[in-house]
Amino acid sequence: MATVSINLVVLNGEKYIRHFLDSLEKQTYPHDKIQLNILDNGSTDGTKEIIRRSLATLGIPKFNLVESKLNLGMWPGQEELLKHTDSKYVIASAVDIMLDKDFIKNAVEIMEQDPKIGAIQPKIYKFDLNPNGYSLSSIIDTAGFKIFRSRRVVNVGHGEEDKGPLDDARGKQFNFNKQQEIFAVEGAVPVQ
Numbered sequence: 668m669a670t671v672s673i674n675l676v677v678l679n680g681e682k683y684i685r686h687f688l689d690s691l692e693k694q695t696y697p698h699d700k701i702q703l704n705i706l707d708n709g710s711t712d713g714t715k716e717i718i719r720r721s722l723a724t725l726g727i728p729k730f731n732l733v734e735s736k737l738n739l740g741m742w743p744g745q746e747e748l749l750k751h752t753d754s755k756y757v758i759a760s761a762v763d764i765m766l767d768k769d770f771i772k773n774a775v776e777i778m779e780q781d782p783k784i785g786a787i788q789p790k791i792y793k794f795d796l797n798p799n800g801y802s803l804s805s806i807i808d809t810a811g812f813k814i815f816r817s818r819r820v821v822n823v824g825h826g827e828e829d830k831g832p833l834d835d836a837r838g839k840q841f842n843f844n845k846q847q848e849i850f851a852v853e854g855a856v857p858v859q
């Protein structure tokens with residue numbers, strides 16, 4: 668049994684899939700403890716061909732490519748991939764992300780800290796694709812969702828620049844570099 672499964676749902680992800688798989692290949696977490704499950708949701712571009720070529724050289728021995736002629740959607744697609752998942756932890760991924768080289772190692776370490784942790788949300792930065800690959804910005808796409816007593820829910824950090832520890836004098840500013848409890852994870856790459 669693998670320790671962690673990367674479950675990727677993709678539809679016409681030709682623009683991003685190479686970058687995603689490249690970031691997966693660079694993981695410092697042992698590849699023999701990773702399972703990769705990909706659901707192609709009926710892509711009509713070159714996504715499936717890129718995946719097939721990449722799987723042969725990726726270095727992750729346990730993988731499944733599930734092909735659907737119908738677009739099941741992101742979350743029904745994730746549910747379909749759970750049928751092929753045999754691991755302690757699941758990373759439900761979208762194709763338009765690139766994982767930091769220590770992403771899986773850090774995620775597993777955090778999940779192992781406390782059995783009460785049900786899911787974690789990594790800090791996700793916006794990025795730009797360019798002819799030479801991609802460049803990260805310091806602008807946060809999400810750090811999860813926070814709920815207030817007024818029942819207002821906010822996407823933590825969305826659109827804000829990450830300048831490091833940002834606690835203000837009143838303690839109202841969310842610190843993007845500190846592990847904190849959140850209300851819910853965002854859909855791009857939660858770890859469960």
